[in-house]
Amino acid sequence: MFSGTPYLRVSYAETNRILPEPYQRVLVAAIAVAAIVLPAFGNAYLIYLLNLTFLAIIGSIGLNLLTGYCGQVSLGHASFLAIGAFVTAILANRYGAPVWQALPAACLVGAAVGFVVGLPALRFRGIYLAITTLAMHYAIIFILTTYQANFGSSATAGISVPAPALGPYEINGGRAWYYALLLISSGVVLFSLNLSRGYIGRAWVAIRDRDIAAASVGIPVARFKLLAFVCSATLAALAGGLGAYFMGVVTVEAYTLELAIIYLAMIIVGGMGSTAGAVLGAIFMTLLPFGIERAFEALPHAWRLGTTSYGLQEAATGVAIILFLLFEPKGLIEIYRRIAEYFERWPFRYRELQPAERR
């Protein structure tokens, strides 16, 4: 992407790096070191929150491939997560499948469902496509609800999932999960960044911006739309399956339409069509409710609010998102870009020409 950097590029390889500038490499290395040593200092609650964030990152990256890059609005993301969670839970609980079988199987089923849900995208666009994915969401949730009702002793008990084990090592406890999820979500981020800088990412963006022009330069639009649905659903199923192991229990009630909208909010707040934006959005949307809860606890006389407090907290979350989008419609990634641009030229300042000054 264009950033107006004053740096010189001397080879094609340099123009195609994920992190073209030295300061970006330093920044990412610093974040990596901080992420690795953090469990030594953080308390269990913080690590739990970060684990939730990692799961959200995997899911939001999946949605960003489909909605951010390829421009296909999907309200079916929660149902893809549910598919992953249920396939994992059923295989692990009923058939005693180990994690290295259950998770790939969940991803495969997710890919297949994504393919089917993607078929209407060959005919519909925009809001019409969103409605067909909504219909798919309810169909999938209905099937899973029926399954859950007939599965256990009670309809709402859900399916318990044993802790995952790789050979003798059992992943249990916050810190083990932290490192496992850090590794997996980093891999997903890298995969998404590689796709976005290669021909597949460019083809998706071309389809999003002008589909007829995309076809006229030889991009098989139908195939790439389906590929986006399959990739997105696979990553969602991966996030769902990991979430099932992490929570230890799967209930269909967790996968509401609201969850699908929260995932959409993540990529919008982070900045559509940017992998880093999807990561920032996932962090923001996961931590914001907890932050607001803390803020309410800190209020004097908070106890007087009683149970209304929960409603107020949700309202405050909504207001925070609206305010954020009003003042920063291009998302969190735009804040980063502005800061980066400022320091690239520091100590000189660059001022955009105002329309009146253009001749």
Next chain:
Amino acid sequence: MSARGAVLRIDNVTLQFGGIAAIKSVAFEAQPSELLALVGPNGAGKTAMLNCISGIYRPTSGDILLDGKSIIGQPLHRMVRLGIGRAFQHAELFPHLTVTENLLIGRHTKFRRGLWASGLYIGSTRRDEMNERRHVEGIIDFFEIYRHRDAPVGSLPYGVQKIVGVARALATGPKLLLLDEPCTGLIREERENLARFLLRIRHEFAATIIWVEHDMQMVSDLADRVVVLNHGIKIVDGLPDDVRRSAAVIEAYLGHTAAGAVADRR
């Protein structure tokens, strides 16, 4: 004219929208490395003809042959592999991407397939990326748009966007290049540059060009041959000077009485 050797043969193509015929039984040919101008007043069916050739419309009847093989009914994206590149009247670029990225999208069919190789950035992915970038730099040099290389095309002046549109079509490596009014909206200097590029494309890339144009002066100066459409019918097909003197063409552009007046003055 012989059918042998023709790159493109339009064989009695008719295109109807409901009861209205946009193109009525038009036939012509394009020879290898020929700069063939397609002219006519507004609504004559020029763009409709390009849309038929590039697969956006399917003709109601008739046939379109590329190197002797029918291309009717091929999906739009197959046309690039068959060797047809298309530049649109309004450029139709990908506005958020840079000039380089737009041209790399033009090279789409040259990349080897593979989700895993691309996602893991292994195998031929890196080599393809470097090779295509090098190729795209060659095209950027050819069209002299180096200074816009890393600018998002949405922010560029209209004239530059149209050049990038032609560059993207050329990046697909076509043997038949379809240009829809590439000069419209360009200032004089840009037109002169484009005229130079057209002649160079024909010589250096050995591409056949079908060029829809309104500027008759430019057409007479550059085109090898001219096909004139009016109300969906081909009225003349010939050398630029002959076409310019044709009574039917003058009538189509200026009307019946005016055509008589021009003839009188001669």
